[in-house]
Amino acid sequence: MISSDHSPSPLDLKHVDSGDFIKAWGGISGLQLSLPLTWTKGKERGMTLSQFAGENKFYSAFCFSFCSFRFVFTSCEKGRETRDTVIDTHQ
Secondary structure, eight states, X not given: OOOOOOXXXXXXXXXXXXXXXXXXXXXXXXXXXXXXXXXXXXXXXXXXXXXXXXXXXXXXXXXXXXXXXXXXXXXXXTTOXXXXXXXXXXX
16 A cells, blocks of 8 residues: 655745755655655566556546646547656666
């Protein structure tokens, strides 16, 4: 199971300038780190990119909607807006 805890706060409470995650409200936000972390660990265990994409498609859609990106995932066809994720599998 992969999960993350999101705790909204004003920017000054996140200590972005100092990078001090210990003092930051809510610690390190998991949303930015979940995708890279799951890919890294999945790759270490032999997961292919196709398997990874299949396992994460619903998670990714949820994250975008959770973060106030107000759009609906429908289908990829001419004239429709899409959201894509680009992954460098060598990093």
